[in-house]
Every structure is written in structure tokens, then in C-alpha cells.
Amino acid sequence: xxxxxxxxxxFLKQTAALAGVAAxxxxxxxxxSAHAQHVxxxxxxxxxxxRVDHMTHYxxxxxxxxxxxxxxxxxxxxxxSEFPEIDPxxxxxxxxxxxxxxxxxxxxxxxxxxxxxxxxxxxCHGNSSPAIHGSDDPNLGLPVQFIHGxxxxxxxxxxxxxxxxxxxxxxxxxxxxxxxxxxxxxxxHTLPLAKAMEDVIVAYGQNGEPLRVExxxxxxxxxPGWEAPFSVKxxxxxxxVDQPYMAWNxxxxxxxxxxxxxxxxxxYHFQFGPKSxxxxxxxxxxxPGRGYVQITGLAWSGAGTxxxxxVSTDGGRSWKEAKRHAPVLPRAHxxxxxxxxxxxxxxxxxxRCTDDAGEVQPSLAELTKNWGxxxxxxxxxxxxxxxxxxxxQPWKIARDGSISDVLFA
Ligand SMILES: Nc1nc2c(c(=O)[nH]1)N[C@H]1C(S)=C(S)[C@@H](COP(=O)(O)O)O[C@H]1N2
Ligand SMILES: [Mo]
Numbered sequence: 001x002x003x004x005x006x007x008x009x010x011f012l013k014q015t016a017a018l019a020g021v022a023a024x025x026x027x028x029x030x031x032x033s034a035h036a037q038h039v040x041x042x043x044x045x046x047x048x049x050x051r052v053d054h055m056t057h058y059x060x061x062x063x064x065x066x067x068x069x070x071x072x073x074x075x076x077x078x079x080x081s082e083f084p085e086i087d088p089x090x091x092x093x094x095x096x097x098x099x100x101x102x103x104x105x106x107x108x109x110x111x112x113x114x115x116x117x118x119x120x121x122x123x124c125h126g127n128s129s130p131a132i133h134g135s136d137d138p139n140l141g142l143p144v145q146f147i148h149g150x151x152x153x154x155x156x157x158x159x160x161x162x163x164x165x166x167x168x169x170x171x172x173x174x175x176x177x178x179x180x181x182x183x184x185x186x187x188x189h190t191l192p193l194a195k196a197m198e199d200v201i202v203a204y205g206q207n208g209e210p211l212r213v214e215x216x217x218x219x220x221x222x223x224p225g226w227e228a229p230f231s232v233k234x235x236x237x238x239x240x241v242d243q244p245y246m247a248w249n250x251x252x253x254x255x256x257x258x259x260x261x262x263x264x265x266x267x268y269h270f271q272f273g274p275k276s277x278x279x280x281x282x283x284x285x286x287x288p289g290r291g292y293v294q295i296t297g298l299a300w301s302g303a304g305t306x307x308x309x310x311v312s313t314d315g316g317r318s319w320k321e322a323k324r325h326a327p328v329l330p331r332a333h334x335x336x337x338x339x340x341x342x343x344x345x346x347x348x349x350x351x352r353c354t355d356d357a358g359e360v361q362p363s364l365a366e367l368t369k370n371w372g373x374x375x376x377x378x379x380x381x382x383x384x385x386x387x388x389x390x391x392x393q394p395w396k397i398a399r400d401g402s403i404s405d406v407l408f409a
Contacts, residue, residue, distance in 0.1 A: 053079065053080055053081045054078070054079055054080075054081075055076065055078040055081065056077055056078075056150075057074075057076040058075055058145045058146050058150060059073050059145065059151065059152045060073055060143075061144050061148060061277070061279040061282075061298065062143060062144050062145060062279050062282055062285060063145075065296075065335070066325075067153050067332060067333040068119070068154060068207060069153050069154060069333075070207075071154065071206050071209060071212050071215075073152070074122075074152040074215055075122075075124065075150045076214040076215070077124050077150065077228070078214065079183075079185050079249060079253070080183045080185050081184075082184070083183070084182050084184065086217065088218040089107075091106070091107055091182070091236075092106055093105045093164075093202070093219060093236060093237070094236070094237050094238070095164055095165065095237075095238045095240070096237070096238075096240070097174070097178075097238075097240035097241055098171040098174040098241060099165075099168040099169055099170055099171065099240050100169030100171070101167075101169055102168065103164070103168050110158070110159050110202065110204060110219065113159045113163055113164075114159070114160075114163065115157060115158065116158065116159070116160055116201060118155070118156060118199075118201065118224070118329075119154070119155045119156075119327070119329050119332045120153065120156060120222060120224040120225070120331050121152065121153040121300050121331065121332055122151065122152055122153075122154075122231055123150060123151035123272060124151070124228050124229075125229060125269060125387040125388060126150065126385070127148060127149075127150035127151050128147055128389045128390070128391075128393070129383075129386050129387060129389045130378055130383040130389070130407070131382060131383045131384070133147055133383070133405060133407060133409065142284060142405060142409065143282065143283055143284025144279055144283055144284065145284070147393075147405065148277045148393070151298075151300070151333075153298075153300075153332055154207050155205075155206070155207050156201050156203040156205065156206060157201075157203060157204065158201045158202045158203035158204045158205060158222070159202045160199075160201060161197075161200040161202050161221070162198075164238075165193075165196060168240070170193065170240055171240070174240045174241065174242055175192065175194075175241075175243070176191065176192055176193055176240075176241050176242065176243060176244050176245070177191045177196055177238050177239065178191075178238070178239045178245045178247065179191060179232040179235060179238050179239075180232070180236055180237040180238075181220075181233050181234040181235060182234040182235075182236040183234050187232060187233070187234075187249055188232070188245075188248070188249060188250075189229055189232050189250060190244045190245050190246070191223065192270075193240070195223065195226070195270075199331075200221060200222065200224070201221070201224075202219055202220075202221060202235065203216075203219065203220055204218060204219050215233065216232075216233025217234070218234075219235045220232060220235050221233075221235055224302075224330075224331040225271050225301070225330075225331035226270050226272070226302060227254075227270070227387070227388065229249070229254050244268070250268075254269075255267050255268075256269075256385055258371065258372075259373050260370075260371050260373070269388050271302035272390065273355075273359055273361070273362075273388065274299070274300075274353040274354060274355040274359050274360065275300055275301065275353055275361055276297060276298065276299035276300070276306075276336070276351040276352065276353035276361060276392075277351065278297040278311070278349055278350065278351050278393070278395060279296060279298060280295070280297070281293065281295065281349065282395050282403060283395055283403050283404050283405045284403065285403055286401045287342060287401035287402075287403065290341075290342055290344040291341055291342065292339070292341055293340045293341070294337055294338070294340070295311055295313075295339075295340050296335070296336065296338075297335075297336055297351050298333045298336070299324075299333070299334045299351065299353040300332065300333050300353070301355035301356075301357070303355045303356065304331065304356040304357060305328055305329065305330045305334070305356045306328060306354070306356075307354050307355060308321060308324075308353070308354040309321070309324055309334070309353055309354075310322060310354075311338040311340075311349065311351050312350050312352070313340055313348075314347070314348070315347075315350075316363070319352065322336040322338040322351065323337050323338065324336050336351070338351075345399065346397065346399055347396075347397045348394045348406060349394070349397065350392050350393060350394040351393075352392055362390065362392070363391060364392070364407060366391075367389070367390070367391045383408065391407070393406075394406040394407065
């Protein structure tokens with residue numbers, strides 16, 4: 001495990017150099033040392049909730065172009081204090097429970113089956129939460145990375161889960177799957193059978209390479225468009241059952257009490273709504289100067305494709321359509337750009353996503369209303385543990401070119 005750690009450190013030193021180049025000339029990072037340390041060093045120290053047995057890495061969304069997150073920069077949420085060391089020669093995936101034929105697949109078995117490769121984002125259910133914008137974080141003047149960087153997008157390769165389930169022969173009356181990982185805590189999550197049959201991948205490849213250890217080597221589930229806890233890493237067992245199981249992690253970490261439900265907890269949150277964020281210019285960076293600026297960012301939706309991205313540079317008074325760059329794929333990040341000239345005056349810039357289900361990304365005020373909350377709730381300490389937080393993100397550009405978070409900074 002120590003070996004893993006030090007390998008990782010050496011490796012990340014190289015990527016730190018790369019990311020420095022990718023940031024581009026002119027885009028000064030406000031706090032270079034904190035930035036480098038938290039992007040590429042040890043996992044950043046989190047607030048009280050995540051101190052023990054939890055490792056988090058954030059994707060530096062501001063530092064790359066296009067839609068594919070370079071694998072070493074993929075975000076990571078790991079509910080254990082070290083990575084499992086799994087021998088791919090020994091690793092097996094078993095499918096059992098309500099099936100005609102319980103099956104056990106080796107890695108070689110899986111790779112012999114028909115493969116698929118598809119580009120999808122993953123996003124932690126807690127990404128962008130006000131608790132992350134919180135001032136208890138050591139990174140004052142949080143860059144976009146530490147607010148929205150628990151999402152990444154990759155080309156995932158593997159076998160459709162439906163192929164494996166059909167091979168096993170699912171019983172009539174089965175309706176859920178319980179998937180278990182091979183990490184120390186045996187991370188376990190329930191998944192409705194209908195989604196499993198629709199588009200879930202048992203992935204062994206990430207951007208043409210084997211999965212990274214951080215991403216679940218040698219295999220993981222990829223559950224497109226749904227919150228990432230469904231995408232169980234180090235996948236080892238799938239049990240076919242006829243009810244949701246509410247495993248330990250699901251009840252402890254992933255069910256959140258909701259004001260709109262009278263303070264009751266909702267067990268499951270599934271698909272993400274439409275979301276977007278301007279990744280440059282963004283909080284933590286400084287404007288390169290007056291004149292031409294290409295505003296760029298990412299938009300995505302758990303429902304399907306992004307059909308429109310609008311940008312406002314006047315605090316939301318007027319909106320203009322941004323350019324969406326191909327490929328625009330379902331349940332994948334979509335790159336957008338917007339040509340702008342900064343006049344050196346104070347400005348608030350923000351983006352808004354519409355998806356092919358016709359849903360529009362809400363403002364914070366709309367989200368507050370939808371969730372039955374009060375504007376004052378966001379000011380409480382600790383900040384509300386809002387999940388699936390997809391409010392429009394305004395960034396404020398000051399006359400001196402510094403950029404800050406309007407929502408919760
Ligand atoms: N085995 C296992 N699977 C897991 C987790 C874990 O800790 N162990 N974390 C879950 C959570 S909460 C998230 S957000 C995603 C993160 O995937 P990533 O680390 O590849 O970005 O994995 C999910 N699957
Ligand atoms: Mo997560």
C-alpha cells in the first residue's frame with residue numbers, strides 16, 4: 001500500500017508538469033502552490049466528514065480541452081484508506097441469486113465476450129454541493145476544480161451487463177441487483193434491473209487503457225447518467241434479487257434527508273438533471289487581460305444529450321447561445337465555447353444547459369424552490385449537504401481580473 005502511495009506520488013509529479021502546460025499562457029492561477037499541491041499531491045484534506053477511510057481527488061476541469069478527462073486526472077471517491085491490490089489473473093465476477101445458472105467470469109472470459117466502447121461522464125452525487133463551496137475548506141478562493149471537479153468523462157470499454165445477465169438467465173420477479181466491490185469495505189450498491197438491462201457496462205477499459213487502480217481495476221460498473229455510487233468499482237459479485245437492499249454505504253452516505261419531503265430521507269437518487277459550468281474563466285484563475293476571451297466549459301445531463309448551452313456575461317440579464325462542439329453524446333460531457341471581449345469592468349458570467357428531455361438547468365433560486373428550501377437554509381453552518389446540486393454557477397470577474405464564486409464563497 002505504501003508502494004502504491006509512493007508510485008502515485010512519482011507519477012503525479014509528471015502529470016503536475018503536464019497540467020501546468022495545459023493551463024496555457026496567460027491564465028495565471030491565483031494560488032499556485034495550493035493549486036499544485038491539491039491537484040497533484042496527496043488527496044486534499046477534507047472537512048470533518050471525510051477524514052477517516054475516505055480518499056478524494058478532484059479533476060482540474062480548468063486545465064484540459066475537449067471532453068475526455070485524461071485518465072490520471074479522473075476524479076476519485078474511494079471509501080477506504082488504501083487501494084485493493086487485485087490480481088487480474090485471480091479476479092472473478094460472480095453473478096448469482098435469482099438466476100437459472102449462477103456464473104463466474106474470469107477477466108479472460110469477459111474479454112472474450114462482445115465488447116462495447118462508449119463515452120460517458122461519471123459524477124459524484126455530492127459534486128458542487130454547498131458543503132464543498134464551504135469556507136471550512138483550506139483552499140480559500142476555491143478554484144472550479146474543488147467545487148465541480150467530482151465529475152469526469154471517459155471512453156469506457158467492456159461488456160454490456162445485459163449480456164452477462166442474459167447468459168445467467170434472470171428469474172421472472174427479479175427486479176434489483178446488489179453489486180459488491182473487492183475493496184476493504186466491500187463497497188456495495190443496489191441497482192434496478194431495468195437500468196442494468198438498458199445501458200450499464202462492466203468496464204475494463206478507460207480511454208483505451210486498462211482501468212486505473214483508482215477507477216476500479218480490473219473491472220467496474222459504469223451506470224450512465226446516474227450518480228456515480230451506482231458505478232461499483234473492483235466489481236466482484238452481483239446478486240440478483242427482488243427488492244432494494246439499502247446496503248450500509250447507501251444508508252450511511254447516500255440517503256439525504258430532504259426538506260421537500262418533510263425532513264424524511266429519500267432512499268435513492270438516480271439520474272442527474274441538466275448541468276453546466278464555465279471552466280475558464282473561473283474562480284481561482286485571473287483574467288489574462290482586456291479584450292478577446294474564449295469562454296469555455298462543460299455541459300452534461302443524465303437524461304441524454306445537451307441540446308442547448310446559453311451563456312450570460314451580464315449577471316443573467318441576457319443570454320446568448322454558446323457553440324456546442326462535436327461530439328455531442330448522450331450522458332457525456334459536451335464542450336461549449338463562447339467568444340467574448342472583456343472590457344475590464346466588473347462582470348458576472350454563467351452558463352445554462354438544456355437537455356433533450358426539455359429540462360433546463362435551474363438557477364439557485366429555482367433549485368431552492370424546487371427542493372422546498374428557504375434561501376436562508378444555504379447560509380446555515382455546516383452548509384446543507386445538498387446532493388445532485390445542479391444550480392447555475394455564476395463567476396464574478398473583478399476589475400483587477402481576479403475571479404470568484406458568487407454562490408457560496
Ligand atoms: N468499490 C467501490 N466502488 C465505488 C466507491 C468505493 O469507494 N468503492 N465509491 C463510489 C462513489 S461514492 C463514487 S462518487 C464513484 C467514484 O468513482 P471514481 O473514483 O472512479 O471517480 O465510485 C463509486 N464506486
Ligand atoms: Mo460519491
